[in-house]
Each structure stands twice: as structure tokens, then as C-alpha cells.
Amino acid sequence: MTEKKTPLLDELEKGKWPSFVTEIKRAAVRSASAAELLPLLERSYRERIGHWKHGGIVGVRGYGGGVIGRYVDVPEDYPNLAEFHTVRLLQPSGWFYNTKTLRTVCDIWEKHGSGLTNMHGSTGDIILLGCKTNEIQPIFDEFSEAGFDLGGSGSCLRTTNCCVGPGRCEHACYDTLDACYNITNEFMDELHRPMWPYKSKIKFSGCANDCTSSIARSDCSVIGTWRDTLIIDPVAVKEYAANGYPIKSQVCDKCPTSCLTYNKETQELTIVGEECSRCMHCINMMPKAIHPGKEKGATILIGGKSTIVQSAFMSWVVVPFMKLESEDDYEPFKELMRGIWEWWDENGKTRERIGETIYRLGMGKFLRETGIPPVPQMVFRPRANPYVFWNQDELDKSGTMLDGSAL
């Protein structure tokens, strides 16, 4: 019935890149379900179709997400995969681990599941691939006892994530690790008890390099920036020059706003601060000599999502600059998010992401109803058509000519 040979998958154990097939084979030594995943996958490779069904199960008391129901569509051939659910666990900020924590994950998962994982899922969670329905609550109980919690699934705040931030990056304009941890803990209800039209994501990137790709992958992108002028260290510039680094061609000529000037004679680099758009290019090129300014914070952008349904959206600016230096600074961010989510929950259709709701109803309405002030930083360019939906209540509705006679 379930042929043990996997000639097609074996082809994927060749070559230099580490092989997931090898990993499944390792798990298969101790797990009957992992052992059955091999012939099932071999069958998919032979037939060129998948064999999974989705189910709505969550299965953890008090939780509305964190488990994704998966069932094989040919359970008679693969009884150990009849139920093969995914469990999502919240990862530590920045995916930093001590080995004790990682071994705890392995030990509990060895006991209750397939031994297969994703480190990590696209949204950021620790993904545990493949367990039976009756194991879900015991898995949660043991992980909970060991200090872990479930991630998000369904129409909730999904698991948040952040870049490496001040833990190991000189560019970080705010503490992404702490902001992610603090704000995630604040919104436990929103994360664990799905109540919205659809999913909502937040990602924290420490600078405009956006290493978490927050602008493409999250409904709310928190991208580090600064308000004053970037800082140039003239001594370090001279060191780059002495080492023959092509400052003019690689840095100044590529600056999108042409705000940098390099004087080859004096080996001086100067900036017109007001013209700089803070794109990070020069800082990336000369990390020893150019640094973000002192007045640091983040830009808040809303609306990012993948293709389904209205096309992919990238997040757009709603707050150009917000200070995020301390816990007190997180409060205005949390208030902003509560207001935005409330508006979306009120106005959004089922399975409509927040960006789609704003697009359908208009940015103007969104801004007026959430009380966010419009600023030019929100748009690349203003509208080209004159079709403004004027608020009639703000106009003179007296219905008379200028001389007071009837219209």
C-alpha cells in the first residue's frame, strides 16, 4: 500500500543546498506520521497534485487560533496522516534563542508530534508540523507550562515579528525587539480571540531597509526613521577615501535626492539635510561614517497585504513620525491601532483586509473617522481628478443668491 521507496524525493537529497527530504527522513526514524509523509509526498511528486484538506479546528480551550486543521484526502492509504495539524507558537523577538529553550521545543514536540518543524513560518511563528487532534490540548498544556504561548491564526491579530534591531544592528532607530514584545503582550485578546473581518498583521522594522519586509507583508508596518539630519563622521569619511572607496560614484551619484556632495580635494562629504528622504542608501554604503540622526522614531504605514483579493497592496503612510523610545511612547501607538481596528471592524466586509476597506471607502473617510490628520507625506502626489466628495454640512446651504434672493 504505502510504498517505502521514494525515488523522486531521493533526487532532492542530491546537490549542495540542505535537503528537506533528509530532514523528513530523520524525523521518520522516530515518528510514524513523518514516516508516512515520505510516501505521501512521493505520491504528490508522481501525480503532481497535493493531498491535503483544510479543517477549521482550533482545539485549545479558551483559544480561537494557533492551530491549523489538516487532514490527508486519502486517509485509507495514510492512516497516520488522517489528522496532521499545525501548531503555531509565538517566537521570541528577533528569533534569538538560548539552546535550553530550543531543546524544550524539541522535547515536547518529540513526545506529541511528528518531530517536523518550520523555523520559522512566513509570519514569524515557530511552526510545529503534524499532530493528531487528541494531542492538541496536551501539546498546549505542556508548552504553556514551559513558558510558551500559541501564535495567531484566523481573523485575528496574527503573530507579530521584528528585525534584529538594537540587538545587533547599528541602523535600528527604535527598539524593535522590545516594541514587538510589549505590543504583542498588550494585544493578547486580539491575537488569541479572532473577532475581525479577516486577519491583521504588524511587523516592526528598525529602519527603512525594512528587513522584515513589513511594507509588503503587514497591515501595519512600523518602520524606523529619524526627524533631524543624518550624522556624518568626517574622520571616518577620510578613512573610506584613504582606502580608495568610490564615495562619489557609489554614494553621492546614487542618492535619490542628490542631497550629498563629496569634495575630492578636501575629502569632505556634506549633506543638505532638508532634501534628504532618509532612504538609508548612503548609510548602507558607509556604515562607519554615516549614521541616522539623533531624533529617532518610526513611520507608521497601513494597508500592506498579499494578492488576494483586490491585488497586492503595499502599506502607505498614515503617521510620518512617531516617537517610540520608551514604554510611554508605545501608548499612542496602541491607541492608534485600537482606533484603526475598531473602524475596520465596523466598516470592513468579511475577508476584507484593512487596506481593502480603506481603498473601497476612501482614504479621506478613513482619516476623518479615525481622527488622523492628513499631511503631504501620505501621498506621492495629490489627486489628478476634481471629484471631491464635499461634506455638504460644511457648506453654505442657505439656498439663496448672494443678494439674499431665492436660488
Place this chain on the structure above:
Amino acid sequence: MQKGPASPEVKAKIIAYLETVTKAKSRDVAVAIGEKKGDVDNAVKELTAEDIVEYLYITTTYICLKGKVGAPE
């Protein structure tokens, strides 16, 4: 979501409504029973902790009486 203990009356109305359907979005429950959505969400939180109601994730999140929707056929 509202905070604090949920109204027993709202909880009873939610259970009564869920008995009439397979599954529902919490917003539709709120409209059907004439309560504020925030109050319904808060009551559902308690009902799931009490093992009476459960969440289902099938393209979006629904709620249903515990055990009413099984595994896919």
C-alpha cells in the same frame, strides 16, 4: 473588545442563536441578537473558556457551539 465580565444575558442569547445555525461570524450574531459586537466578542471569550462555544478557522474565523462542526468529510 470590551473588558470585564460578560453579561449572562448576552451569553444566553448567543447560545440560543448558535443552536439555530451551523456556524456564524460574531458580527452576524451581534446583529441577529441585537447586542453590541464588543459585548458579543467578550461573551464569546468566556463561552470558549467554559468549553461551550468554539472558534473555527475556515477562510475566516467563525464561532459555533462546541463540537457542532466536525472534520471535513
Place this chain on the structure above:
Amino acid sequence: MAVVKAKLDQGPPNYKEMLPPIITENYGKWAYHEIPSPGVLKHVSESGAALFSVRVASPRLVSIDFIRDICVLADDYCDGFLRFTTRNNVEFLVSDEAKLNPLMDALKAKGYCIGGTGPSISNIVHTQGWIHCHTAATDASGVVKAVMDDLYEYFDTMKLPAKLKMGLACCLNMCGAAHCSDIAIVGVHRTPPVINHDVIRKGTEIPSLVASCPTGAIRPDPKNKSVKVNDDKCMYCGNCYTMSPGMKLNDARNDGLAILVGGKTSNARSAPSFSRMVIPFLPNTSPRWPEVVAAVRNIIEVWIANAQKGERIGEWVERVGWERFFSLTGIPFSDMLIDDYIFSRETFRTGAAFKY
């Protein structure tokens, strides 16, 4: 049965307990970084302390044995600390420079792949595919493995014009930010679902199934106690199959892969951009997808030959023009590459200046 009192809502493990001492001591005080060799980052603090990170390839789908193995290495060389990257690789965090070369030697001896820094490809962010997803039009891990084997020379060197960030999504729901990647590989279904009326009659709530369709292509069929699909409206998203296994979307003869290029999420130099479709369909040739591998290599080689230093793929194409992209790569153009969905007009050329 022993009842463990589970704690609800305790949140993620505290990251502060996961940081090696050198990071706790120099938190927020990093001054600059260098890349001494491919796969090795050196971060230097204002205090002068130096942290070395050694980046190692991961297939992302890993067994607990893999995790335990890297834990042994982290204990031996990194005081028990490591991290994973946004693109799913492993980083060993070495605070004692004397342990750097011994770690590298140990990694090489055990067959780990070191690389993925600077102007290189670090890994392909990808989805579940046939391993675990019900709407997958292709496998994810297998395509990634085949493409990364072929591109390996650009993983353990830093000879590309710029960073190469690739994504793979196994259906057009496009989990994994494939839509803003330098090169995206996307699984595509091309045929509407095939309805199994028996399955629908047995276990499907018809109103929910009708409502699950984002384009309104599904209508109730009361006579049949089932549903009908308006094929012209179907965009093959698989939502209906999520709702009911009676709406089978997988089609071995017609599912395959598309290639999109030129996206990025960084703001450096130019605004973040979407990837654009350049190959609408390639066949699902498991187990090693040679057509996809060859198409990706062709695009990368033409990029290397024509880009200026520092230019991401999208920046290069926008500089030379998309019409030049097609003439340089030899990729055939077709009407399928011209947008006819919601935001199409902005992609039409409203000017009379162009190249051949």
C-alpha cells in the same frame, strides 16, 4: 488523567533571556559592521566589543534532530546562543573571536553551508507546498531545493551586483511576500474547481460556500442541493476548497509555476516595488523543475551581465526599460503579461519614447 493548569495569554518567551551577554552589554550600542568573509558578519560596538555572526543555510523544514545538532554547536562555540534570520537561515553568535575559526571548521566538517551575506542570495522565503497546504499548485520546498542547488555559487560568494531576495509561493494567495521579491516563483492553478456534488451534499453548508468566493463565481444550485461555478469569474484562489473538499482545485495537467521579477521592500535609493510577471507559466516538472531552474538562472545571468554595481534586479530593469528586459533575456512577451485586473491602467505605456 493529570490536569495541568495551563496559563492563558502569557505571550512570547521573553527575548531578554535569549540574548548572549555580549548583546545585553552592547544593546543599542553597535557602531558599524563588516563582512570579513562570505557568511560572516562582524558587528563592532562603541565599546570596541566585536560580535561575529556565522550564517548557515537552512531548508526551513527541519527535524528536531537538526535543531538539536545546531544547539550542540551553539553550546560548544557560542555560549549556548543562536538566532534565525528573517529569511530562515541560522546565525551562530560568536562573542569570542578565538572560537570563530574552530566553529567554521566544525560547520564545514559537518557539511553545513556558510554564506548568504552582502551581494548574494541568502535563501528563498517559501511556503508549505505539497508538504502541508491544501491549495498548493506546486511543491515549495522541492522547487527551492532545486533552484538553490543551482544558484549555490551565489550563496557562498558575494559576486552578485546587489542583494538577491527571492520568494516562492505555492499558490496565488502568495503567502511569504513573494509579491515584492527580486525574483518570485509562484504556483498557479489555471482551471476552476471540479465539483463533487456528493461531498457537497453530505457535509457542506451551501451559504458559507457561496460566500467564500471572493469574486461571486459560486451560485447555489437548489435542484442539485449543491452549487454551480461561473467559470469566467473564477480566479482559482482555492477559498472554496478551503470551505469544502468537494471543490477540488488541484489539476495535475494544468497546474504550474509563474515567474515575477523586480520587486523589493527596502527603501534604499528607490521606493519599494512589486514584482512583475515575466513568465506566465512553466510546467510542474517534479522532482527538480528544470524549466524553472533554467528560467531563474537566465534572468540572473542577464542581470549580472548588464547591471551596474549595487543595482537590484528591479532597479536595473527600470533603468534599461522592461522592453529591454525582454530583448536582453530572450523571454517571449505575451498578452498574459499585460495586466487586465483592477489596477492595470498605470502599467500601460502612456508615452511615445521606448526601445526595442
